[in-house]
Amino acid sequence: MTIRHHPSDEHLFAYSAGTLDQGQHVALATHLLQCGECRDWVHGMETLGGSVLSELPPSAMADDALIRLEARLDEPITAPSDPRGDTYCDMPGLPPFVRRLPAGDWKRVAPNVELRRIALSDRGDTRVFLLRSKSGVKMLPHYHTGFEMTCVLSGSFSHDGARYGPGDFDFGDSQTNHEIAIGPEGECISLVAMQGELKLKGFIGHLIQPFISI
Numbered sequence: 001m002t003i004r005h006h007p008s009d010e011h012l013f014a015y016s017a018g019t020l021d022q023g024q025h026v027a028l029a030t031h032l033l034q035c036g037e038c039r040d041w042v043h044g045m046e047t048l049g050g051s052v053l054s055e056l057p058p059s060a061m062a063d064d065a066l067i068r069l070e071a072r073l074d075e076p077i078t079a080p081s082d083p084r085g086d087t088y089c090d091m092p093g094l095p096p097f098v099r100r101l102p103a104g105d106w107k108r109v110a111p112n113v114e115l116r117r118i119a120l121s122d123r124g125d126t127r128v129f130l131l132r133s134k135s136g137v138k139m140l141p142h143y144h145t146g147f148e149m150t151c152v153l154s155g156s157f158s159h160d161g162a163r164y165g166p167g168d169f170d171f172g173d174s175q176t177n178h179e180i181a182i183g184p185e186g187e188c189i190s191l192v193a194m195q196g197e198l199k200l201k202g203f204i205g206h207l208i209q210p211f212i213s214i
Contacts, residue, residue: 003035005168007149012038016045023126026098026118027149027169027193033095034167091130091189093153093166098191103130112137125195132189133157137182146196147173155188157181 102119112134150170
């Protein structure tokens, strides 16, 4: 697998610094799981950050810090369970840390395009979902009022003359106009983290916009 498209240095730095919200973190972590180049970049930043911390003078702990820590040692440990079993059994390439998150059912959002929302424990502004599109689908031109992070799990899509396959990462914002075509290999499944809304362009897009909810 050759990965050609990666997150920006700014996104990778924010990931290593722990400043991303949960939705963005999930999208970046999905890419990092498949991309050794970006994992090495993040590891280097984490090592640098650790070196900086080690040079800082020590800070005094609160007087009751040890008491509070010992109290937590007696707390029972409960593992989350899902009575429905593996809700992602039809997604063999999905990372384990995503499989632990609850998901809804597949919903049709456009002809030959389905969406499956993923529930996050952090109710921030970023929502995460899986997007599944049939081979050969051409989506209507659109833009985003916020941003969209896309990590391809299987299949491929193309836009602006570039192809995105398994492991590739695509970032779009309000300055990006998307006109996406799904590749011929088969259905394309991607994990998407999004803020804002998707707005369709053109006369037909304006007509069907009220029926599109992503």
